[in-house]
Amino acid sequence: MYANHQDQQILPGDFFLPFGGRLREDNRWVELSYLIPWRRVEQEYSKHFSKDLRGGRAMSVRMALGALIIQEREGFSDRHLVQHITENPYLQYFLGLEAYQEEPPFDPSLLTYFRKRLGPDAINQVNEWIVQAAREEEEDGDDNGPKDNPPTSSGEDANGRPQAESQEPRAHQGKLILDATCAPADIAYPTDLTLLNTAREKLEDIIDTLHASHVGYMKKPRDRRRQARRDYLRTAKNRKPSRSEIRKAIGRQLRYVARDLRFIEQLAEHTPLTTLSRKQYRDLLVIGELHRQQREMYRTRSHRVDDRIVSIAQPDVRPIVRGKAKANVEFGSKVAISVVDGYAMMEKTSWDSFNEGTTLIESVERYVERFGCYPEAVLADKIYRTRENLRYCKEHGIRLSGPKLGRPPKHVEPGEKQQEREDVGERNAVEGKFGEAKRNYGLGLIRARLRQTSETVIALQLLVMNLEKRLRLLFWLLFGELFEVDFCIMGPVY
Incomplete structure (x- = not known):
């Protein structure tokens, strides 16, 4: 269930600190919170949830998007991100909290769901809103920037205002x-021999899982895993193996993988594949396609194939020739x-x-x-x-x-x-x-390991980079104002 969080961020001076003091309004996280149109993002984010009132209440978009922005800006891992948020009141203010709390606001495992829920399309839309707002401010000649429009007690700010009516197309500009x-x-640098060895090891684990319920009643297939491991290491530990040695090693691993696939097909007649975990079943499908591609390249003595798999854990990754x-x-x-x-x-x-x-x-x-x-x-x-x-x-x-x-x-x-x-x-x-x-x-x-979360991370990096540019412009505008004041008081220096 997702309920719209209409309450807006309070002023920095009203943020409660149990150990005394108050937040500085010129802090980077406070100024950054003014640049993001939280209300518009809230409307976009709420579309990904059902209207059913049952179930727990989801985190606000400010909590989800704010945590991802902090992570990409500072380069934290999921666990370190939650630790820094728990220790830093400015980060908690940026996430929309009204008072400092010593307990973590969420579990690190939720960050993966934040990336999935938001998605690259929503992040790109937020990025475009920020760029459009920046260009409109530059065209209007707003020298004070978004700092002159901080959130008020009523929750209205410059970013929360409805978008202006569209104007007629102008002449060519920009x-x-x-x-x-x-x-x-x-991912590790992929080689055909290493990929086949990894595939063989995963197939051996699948064979163990399928045969576990038949121990004592059915003879376990003879997969020769020790011999296969020795054959792999004989070439992998060689500093400069020749092409013929590499080809012979790849041929051996191909035969081992084909043998394990036949054993799994036989075991599936007695034990359903639903016994496998979700990850094992996914790996089995990927390895089947990997074996087909490697067998085709081995037969044609080529290193090219359509949609070539270079990682079993991330089968969506492709080789990109950049030169x-x-x-x-x-x-x-x-x-x-x-x-x-x-x-x-x-x-x-x-x-x-x-x-x-x-x-x-x-x-x-x-x-x-x-x-x-x-x-x-x-x-x-x-x-x-x-x-x-x-x-x-x-x-x-x-x-x-x-x-x-x-x-x-x-x-x-x-x-x-x-x-x-x-x-x-x-x-x-x-x-x-x-x-x-x-x-x-x-x-x-x-x-990121998944396709969707990887695309979300890429979009977030562009978003954070644009926010940093706006913060730099805001700093130079404030610096220019201070310089003008000093010039008027002290006069020119020769």
């Missing part, structure tokens, strides 16, 4: 920067984002490799939906300069960066070279966003 990257998953100097192949999801005025927004997330050039038209249309106008220019690399994209941009009066298709002309106008250099410089902003997200917010290694 620049859209597009690019894509890979968000690597937290980078650091890593030619990365294993994870491919993420396409757009950057507008320094704010990053999600355009597409896929676990299969795709041509990012196909996302240009959809990204421009989303730009129109978000901001009510077409961009002046789209800054992207050469892969986006397809004939279809060039035709679309020409029809809508959008300049697409980069050289023209075909043979380079003999004479180039100086203005075109200057424009191309400026475009390359401005397009570096998206590379900077990728670097910031991977170094500071965990995009370089996604630790």
